[in-house]
Amino acid sequence: MDPVTHGIIGASASQSFSTQKEHRYAAVTGLLAAMLADLDILISDASDPLLNIEIHRQFSHSLIFIPVGALLAAGILWWFMRQKISFKKVYLFSLLGYATSGIVDSLTSYGTKLLWPFIDERFSWNIISVFDPLFSLGVLIAVGLAFYYSNNKIAQFAWAWMLLYLLFGMIQQERGKDVAKSLANQRNHQIEELVVKPTIGNIFLWSIRYKTTDTLYADGLHLMSLTAPTIYEGSAAPLLDWKKKYRSYQGTTLYNDIKRFDTLSDGYLIQHPEHPNIIGDGRYAMLPTALNPLWGIKIDTTNAEMHVPFKTFRNPTSNVRSNFLNMLLGRNHTFTR
Template sequence: MDPVTHGLIGATASQSFAKKETLRAAAFTGFVSATLADLDVFLFSTTDPLLNLELHRQFTHSLIFIPIGALFATALIWWFVKKHLTLKQTYFFSLAGYATAGMADYLTSYGVHLLWPFVDERYSLNIISVFDPLFTLGIIVCTGIAFWKRDKLFSRIALGWVVLYLIFGFSQKQKAINIAEEMATQNDQSIDRIDVKPTIANQLVWSVRYENQDTLHAYGIRLFPFSDPIIYEGETAPLLDWRNEFNSFNGTILYKDIERFSKLSNGFLIKHPGHENVIGDARYSMLPTTLSPLWGIEIDTTRPDQHVDFGTYRDASPEIRQTFMDMLFGRKLR
């Protein structure tokens, strides 16, 4: 989730427990503490590009790290709020704010290591985009009024907005899954695995990827309340059998890096259609109907004992943007 929304959710959570005289300081504490977990983006290696991907949303977002993260937040924030809050209050509001960080990212895609270090698995609900302006706007309005009037009633209204919006997202996702299952049945296919998530900045157009017999199928589904769904049929591509293709490199750094990237991509690996020697994460593309990954690793078999390069491959051309807007407004694609 974007840093601003992270902070606003943290501020809302802290405000909800504050008294009128401490509400503003509590909001500030919650806002800052909720954003600290994402400082893990600065943990990287100049020689190992995948390390940053592995550490992002890892220990700083785990449930067991919440009290420790709140402690760091308290040490940072207390010097700014000590005229308004005691050290104990500062820790309490930092705890409330920091606790929202991992849970907020859990609602989006890509996944969070909530149970690190006990379980090495990423969890995600995929019910809201990492950036959703309507969701954020509702929190800004309610939390802003609460801050201005020093009235935590509006903080609780903000929490109500968050819950209702997420329930709507969960409902939309279930509808998309049901439609995908119906499409697979109509095509005499079984679904071996499925990945469903909202597209960027909205809850109306959903991205569907499902696997059938080692082939990935992509669809876009527009779900507008009280209207019939619109299905945009997309591309298909074979999933990469990387273990077989790169078996001769087993034991090398190259092989281990492909294995690491496969784990980060939940096994949805394909060859990038527009970039030779690039293996991409097939779950993410500019359009829900295309299988041109937004990021991937470049394979150089002449350097098996060196780490792979990681790159991004975004195409925000006018044609791509227009196609996305056509989907968003339920138009026929050109």
């Protein structure tokens, strides 16, 4: 989730357990502690581009690291607050704020290693976008009013808003799964793996990705109301059998990096349609109906012992923006790719 939303959620957690006298210190502490976990984005190695992606949402977001992360935050913040509030309270507020980071991220896509190092699995509930302004606005209003009036009861309204919003997201997702299964049945497809997740910035336009045999299918789904959903049938692309294609490179850095990226992409690897030397993550595209990956790795078989470069392909052209807006508004429209 975006850093600002992380921060205000952390603030709402610490505010909810503060007295009126310590309320504003609690808010600042919870806000900054919640944002601390995402500093893992700074861990990188220029010679190994995939390291940064592997580390993000890993140890710093795991449940077992919460007391450690809170201690780091408290150690820094208490230096500025030591004459106003005890270290014990700063640590408590840091703990409440930091604890929200990994849990909130797991509600989005991409995945969070909540149980690292015991289980090396990324948890992704896919019920809210990594950036959802409506969700964030509700939290911000409650946190801001609670801060202004130094009232922890108002801060608790933020949690009521979050729970209701996330519950709605779960309902939307279940509706999306039902539609995906119906679509697959109409096409005589047997779904092997399915991902249904909201598109960026909203909870009404959803992306469907499902695997069947050796093919990945993409569709869009508008779920604004409880009436019949609007379906936007999209693209299909063959899944990349990278183990077969790059069998002769086993043991090389190239092969190992493809394997790492396959793990990070949860096995949704496809060839980028516009870049033949790019292996992309088929779960993410600018449009829910498209299979033009937002990111991927560049393959160079002439340098098999070099780490693969990581490339991004975010190009919101006017055509892409227009198509996205039409789908977001639920318009029946013929889309161009």
